Amino acid sequence: MTTALDPAAPLVFDTTELRGAGTMMHIAREIPAPEAYGLEAVFAVPKGAVLDLDITLTGVSEGVLAAGQVEAVAEGECARCLAPVQDALSVEVQELYAYEGSVTEATTEADEIMRLEGDLLDLEPAVRDALVLAMPVTPLCRPDCPGLCAECGVPWDELPDDHVHETVDPRWAGLEKLRLAGNDGESK
Incomplete structure (x- = not known):
């Protein structure tokens, strides 16, 4: 498998130092979101918004375990009254990235587990999925928002x-x- 990941991408990490089981690397930094996460027209973490990462990468026998917390602010509009809405999201991320040729890679389907590409780990899909799943299906400015008048459209x-x-x-x-x-x- 050829490495298609950009090592300079903000959510791609070199795990060369983590080849031994139990070795750890702590990542605590703020980075801009490389793309919008969610539905931009409705509710999303906008492209370039700050992602606050507090992740620990741990070398395990089958690969690298990424675990920690990601915080971001999602914005959009209230589903009832169309007012602007912002929501601070805080999500837990835990994902195993299997080494190429490991037993885990051989015994799981391609979509069941994340894979390392060489020594590069791409945290972006795990972060994106965790943030999108934490977003409300129906964002509201407040739980008791009465919405718009059906006749004139005024809140x-x-x-x-x-x-x-x-x-x-x-x-x-x-x-x-x-x-x-x-x-x-x-x-x-």
């Missing part, structure tokens, strides 16, 4: 308590026209 929080729209049942619309026409005849 309920901006409307007076007595806000209503006169609606005429379409089945009675013809009678309403007659009533209005009768009122016009009386005023003449």
